[in-house]
Amino acid sequence: MYRPVNHGYIETIIGPMYSGKSEELIRRLKRAKIAKQNIVVFKPQIDDRYSKENVVSHSGDSIEAIPISNSNQIYDYIDEKTQVVGIDEVQFFDDNIVDVAIDLADQGIRVITAGLDMDFKGEPFGPTPRLLAVSEFVDKIQAICSVCGQPATRSQRLINSKPARYNDPIILVGAVESYEARCRKCHVVYHEDK
Numbered sequence: 001m002y003r004p005v006n007h008g009y010i011e012t013i014i015g016p017m018y019s020g021k022s023e024e025l026i027r028r029l030k031r032a033k034i035a036k037q038n039i040v041v042f043k044p045q046i047d048d049r050y051s052k053e054n055v056v057s058h059s060g061d062s063i064e065a066i067p068i069s070n071s072n073q074i075y076d077y078i079d080e081k082t083q084v085v086g087i088d089e090v091q092f093f094d095d096n097i098v099d100v101a102i103d104l105a106d107q108g109i110r111v112i113t114a115g116l117d118m119d120f121k122g123e124p125f126g127p128t129p130r131l132l133a134v135s136e137f138v139d140k141i142q143a144i145c146s147v148c149g150q151p152a153t154r155s156q157r158l159i160n161s162k163p164a165r166y167n168d169p170i171i172l173v174g175a176v177e178s179y180e181a182r183c184r185k186c187h188v189v190y191h192e193d194k
Ligand SMILES: Nc1ncnc2c1ncn2[C@@H]1O[C@H](COP(=O)(O)OP(=O)(O)O)[C@@H](O)[C@H]1O
Pocket: 015, 016, 017, 018, 019, 020, 021, 022, 023, 024, 056, 057, 058, 059, 142, 143, 144, 145, 146, 181
């Protein structure tokens, strides 16, 4: 694909749940739209929490998005006019999403991704660590700890109001019924062997 000027790069917005990643992604994409840039937004199909075809923040901001089940599907919606690509919930994709982001940036596209850096156990989540390494710009943002009010960097999973167990599955789509924002001190994971 021919692009006359190569100004591509990757921006990544990371943090725990409720930290404002989707709000910030939507804000940047809406500004690009105001600048009359050609944008395309993607989200993983499994995230049907608030909407199937929009990125929606916990506070209700939204922008139209294409749900995809495989990162290579992004290429079906990109052409020589595409200037900005947004990808939300990037942690749910496989590692190939990083190669797609690199390829798009190499083609001159501004790629803006948002996702969780850590899972409910406080461990690196899916492709995010590698994505951070190759991004030109990274913004790590915080929520408010639901226990103590300090800046929250972790996502607390609660099952029947109790901390989730270490061996529980990593993926569980949800919001306030299953997750709270917590700081390091207030974040709890239940280890059955301890
Ligand atoms: N504990 C919390 N800390 C900060 N914001 C919260 C919290 N709980 C709910 N919110 C709401 O969530 C919004 C951020 O939502 P969103 O952008 O979807 O976050 P993220 O994509 O990081 O999960 C905030 O503007 C606020 O209205």
